[in-house]
Amino acid sequence: MKTVCTGLAIVCSVLTAIFAVLPLSNLAVIPALAALVFGLIAFYWSRKTGEVKKIIPFTFLLTGVALCFTIYKAVFTSTEVAETxxxxxxxxxxxxxxxxxxxxxxxxxxxxxxxxxxxxxx
Amino acid sequence: MRITLILLTLFSVTARPQNSAIGTHEKLIYTASYNMSGLLTDIAQVTMETSPVKTSKATLLRLKCTAATYSKWDNFFKIRDLYESYVNPNTLTPYLYNRDINEGSYYKAMKYTFSHKTNTVKSVQTKKNNNVENKTVSIGNYTKDIVSTLYHIRLFDFEHMEIGRSKSLTILFDRKETKAQITYLGKETISTAIGKKECYKLAIGSSAEILEGNNSNLLWLTADNNKIIVYGKFKIPVGNGELKIKSVTGLKH
Known part of the structure; x- marks a missing residue:
């Protein structure tokens, strides 16, 4: 359970980072939520067994940075047509x-x- | 009684809606978006414009639709599409149609010249590397191109139409006649960028889809004399496509 959730959290946080740099950045919210949920479950199970791997806080950090970038793009990027x-x-x-x-x-x-x-x- | 029936039949055959909704200097700007699980991503700007075109014989109406991706998409997939139709300003009968599409590395141009006396269309298709193909196709009496069909929907009298009633349309697209059906679903008030509008809600599709209750392609037209399209919702394989009005100028009423 712990390994599966850690793996899913890594995959989802990487997906969040990829979506965040693409024009489809709004969709980064979906894998970001999944990354946070899987990360929290993995963190909970790791603490129960007494060993928290460094990769779990890293997924939180990556997801957090990607989400900040997504929010920045949503607020400051204007939708306009160029080169017509x-x-x-x-x-x-x-x-x-x-x-x-x-x-x-x-x-x-x-x-x-x-x-x-x-x-x-x- | 028989005379009344004959007169009614004659009237139903000859009565043709006249253009009371479309102005000659209209400009409607839309945002085309992709919607997945409620998250909207704006993709392109769609513009529908009308203008008068003078020839030595008559003044026609030019119906022009353009689609251009927003700058953030241009490096990934650039779209610059142009569709136009030169029509009779009173009845929107098309005489000439042009389609010029640039989508990424794909290019295609299509020109139709309508001959309503012989019910034929001369088509010229041009692809990349100047690959030209000429073809003459036979069409039905009521066949129109996609642009004039879009404007033609605005001529229907929805005010006196029963809810659930359908109208058939024949569209010539890619040199093939395609049947479409518009079903009136009633009035609905929606919020748009140009204010809260009472609208006619329409479903577009084939008869089979509508009968199955799959009204996944919907259009909202303002329930006033202009009958402009203010909102559209289209089902695509993953998620929904949306067309929302952004600005309006030059309306007839």
Whole structure:
């Protein structure tokens, strides 16, 4: 039980650290909670047997640091879109091409007013 | 009695919703998020914009949708997608459709030219390394592209629709016709970034899914004259995808 919980606490704390540095950092909370729970169980069992391995406090430390980094990112990182120049250029290019193409399409007034289909199949 | 029936039948065939909801300078900005166990992660910004386009023959409406990942995602998986449709401003009948997608190292462009007289669509597909493929596909009378379909939903009269009633839509996507169904689930008031809004709640999916009660893809449209999409919820393999309104400008009403 002690070994299993220690192993799970290590795995979860490493996962917390990995999630914390990825853009999905909000999800680091899930393995962090698991790491804390397994770490506490492992710590409790270790104290009962009289020997607490150094790795258990290390998992707490790693999880704590990763959680602080996650909270920092959640508070101070702004969600914004950058580098849209290529997309804007594409928008203008497609509009110009579309206007040219629409000139060749049969678009008389009759077409605009007559063929108005609306898909209402109930 | 017979005359009334004939008149009613004729009316039901010819009565077509006109555009009373979509303005010519609308700009709706959304945040697309990934939700796992209540933890939201913002992934991309989705913009839906309308603008008038003048040709020598007529003025059409350009419906444009763009999706761009937030800067924190760009180094991992950069998305710059563009979907647009040139439609009849009164009825949203599409004439030309463009799709240009850049997702990581994947690129694909698709162009549809609709011919409603012959019920055909000329398609041009371009992939990486200028790999061009032309194909003409036959379509039904009511087939639309994905963008005009999204806007077309706003023309339905939900106010006079019974709860649980469905409408069918045929969408041309990847040169294949796909049937979709919109089911009206009633009114619901939700909190959004633009205030508390009374909304029409809709379920999207195939008829089988809805019958099974799996309403996992949902849309909320404001229950006013604009009928804008303010919230969307979509089921994905792990967790949920969400689309939330961020800002609105240029509404018709």
């Amino acid at each position: 120049t290529a997309l804007e250029a594409k928008e203008s290019q497609l509009e110009e091409e579309a206007i040219e193409a629409l000139e060749d399409i049969d678009l008389d007034l009759e077409d605009l007013e007559g063929l108005e289909d609306i898909d209402i199949e109930e």
